[in-house]
Amino acid sequence: MKGTILVLGATSPIARATAAYLASQGHPLYLASRDDEELKRIGADLSAKYGITVHTGHFDAEDSATHPAFFRQAVAQTGGLDGAIIAFGYLGQQSKAIHDFAEGQAILNCNFVGACSALAECANYFEAKKKGFIVGISSVAGDRGRQSNYYYGAAKGGLTTFLEGLRNRLYPAGVHVMTVKPGFVDTGMTFGKPGLFLVASPEAVGEAIGKAIAKGKSTLYVPWFWRYIMWIIKAIPETIFKRLKL
Ligand SMILES: NC(=O)c1ccc[n+]([C@@H]2O[C@H](COP(=O)([O-])OP(=O)(O)OC[C@H]3O[C@@H](n4cnc5c(N)ncnc54)[C@H](OP(=O)(O)O)[C@@H]3O)[C@@H](O)[C@H]2O)c1
Numbered sequence: 178m179k180g181t182i183l184v185l186g187a188t189s190p191i192a193r194a195t196a197a198y199l200a201s202q203g204h205p206l207y208l209a210s211r212d213d214e215e216l217k218r219i220g221a222d223l224s225a226k227y228g229i230t231v232h233t234g235h236f237d238a239e240d241s242a243t244h245p246a247f248f249r250q251a252v253a254q255t256g257g258l259d260g261a262i263i264a265f266g267y268l269g270q271q272s273k274a275i276h277d278f279a280e281g282q283a284i285l286n287c288n289f290v291g292a293c294s295a296l297a298e299c300a301n302y303f304e305a306k307k308k309g310f311i312v313g314i315s316s317v318a319g320d321r322g323r324q325s326n327y328y329y330g331a332a333k334g335g336l337t338t339f340l341e342g343l344r345n346r347l348y349p350a351g352v353h354v355m356t357v358k359p360g361f362v363d364t365g366m367t368f369g370k371p372g373l374f375l376v377a378s379p380e381a382v383g384e385a386i387g388k389a390i391a392k393g394k395s396t397l398y399v400p401w402f403w404r405y406i407m408w409i410i411k412a413i414p415e416t417i418f419k420r421l422k423l
Contacts, residue, residue, distance in 0.1 A: 181205040181255040185236055185295055186265025188215045190364040191314065194383025195262060200227040202387065207251050207258070209236035210265060238265045238291030239283075248298040260310040260390070261299040263292050267329075268366045274328045281328045288332035293339050300343050303352040310353040310390055313340040317358050317398070320407045323423040344395060356396045357386055360403040375400070 184196050187208035196206055200223045208216050213235055220231035232254055236247055252258060267287035274281035296313060303309035318326055319333030337356055344354035361367055361376045377400050389397040398404035413421075 179204045180257060180259025181207050181230075181232070183207045183251055183255075183258050183261040183299075184209065185238070185261070185263050186210050186314075187219065187233075188212050189264050189266070189366075190379035191359065191362055191382050191386075192262065192264035193219055194379040195264070195312075195386045196383075197223060197226075197380075198383050198387035199390075200229050200231075203227070203229065204259070205230040205232075205255070207232045207234065207255050209234040209247070209251070211235065211237050236295075238295065239286050241291065241294035244294050244298050248295075248302065252302065257306075258302070258309065260312070261295075261303075262312040262314070262386075263295050263299070264312075264314045265291070266314065266316075266366065268326075269329060271326050271328055284328040285332050288329060289335045289339075292336050296339065296343060300347060300352075304347055304350045306352075307350050308352065310355065311340075311343065311347075312355045312357060312386065312390060314357045314359065315340065317360050317403050317407050320358070321410055321418070325423060353390075353393050355389060355394055357389075358396065358398050358403065358407075360398070360400060360406070375402070 182199050182204050184192050184206060186192050187196060188210045196208065200206060206229065208220055208231060210216060216233040220233045223229065224231045234251060267284055269280055269284035274284060292313065299311050303311060313336060315337045316333040318330040319337045322330050340354055340356040347354055359382055361373045362382050363376050363378055367373055382399050385399045
């Protein structure tokens with residue numbers, strides 16, 4: 178029998194599509210975020226469509242003190258987890274953060290500090306179990322700092338490094354850690370934002386994540402061509418890059 182997958186930030190379209198793909202493969206799910214009613218709706222829908230068991234729970238990424246108890250309760254309620262997907266995120270407003278550090282701090286707290294706190298719980302649990310997988314949804318924005326989103330980019334860059342360290346630590350325990358770096362995806366996060374190109378659907382991204390888990394990939398750029406776009410962006414010399422309006 179397939180084991181339960183924990184999805185944090187499960188109301189996000191990318192998480193929801195990934196959960197739907199995993200449900201279609203027969204995995205029971207534990208869905209968590211702050212919107213309890215929406216979680217129940219998503220859970221009922223997936224349960225009806227795929228005939229799987231879905232648990233839901235309240236999780237706030239920014240309230241790290243509650244994470245150990247949340248994790249213990251999720252494990253107890255499901256009887257054990259096979260994997261975890263850390264999908265929550267907050268783009269925030271860079272223009273506001275420049276003059277109001279509280280906004281910058283909110284971006285860093287959700288995307289980096291909260292993610293590290295959740296990952297720490299997952300890492301210790303799966304390491305002791307000597308199996309399982311952890312997926313962290315980072316971003317191509319973390320690959321190079323740009324004036325238009327360096328708070329979010331720094332948080333995601335930090336998350337990418339944290340996941341890299343966890344992958345290195347957990348490899349001997351047989352725990353697979355995957356970093357996902359989406360490009361632009363059609364969700365509430367990007368809605369109405371100018372200058373977007375090659376925008377992917379959450380469904381395509383969710384399916385790619387599900388398939389990459391099964392293949393045991395370490396880093397997934399999604400869609401795939403972002404690996405090459407970011408390779409070019411990272412190769413631009415800093416003397417040129419600092420002059421660009423990005
Ligand atoms: N969309 C893109 O173009 C894009 C590109 C690269 C990376 N990403 C990353 O992909 C992931 C999913 O993004 P998305 O675009 O699908 O999501 P989204 O529409 O922006 O939704 C973000 C989700 O994060 C959850 N969340 C925010 N703050 C939270 C908190 N403090 N505690 C718990 N949950 C919280 C929200 O759930 P509740 O409100 O229910 O708590 C919400 O469902 C994020 O990590 C994002 O950074 C997205």
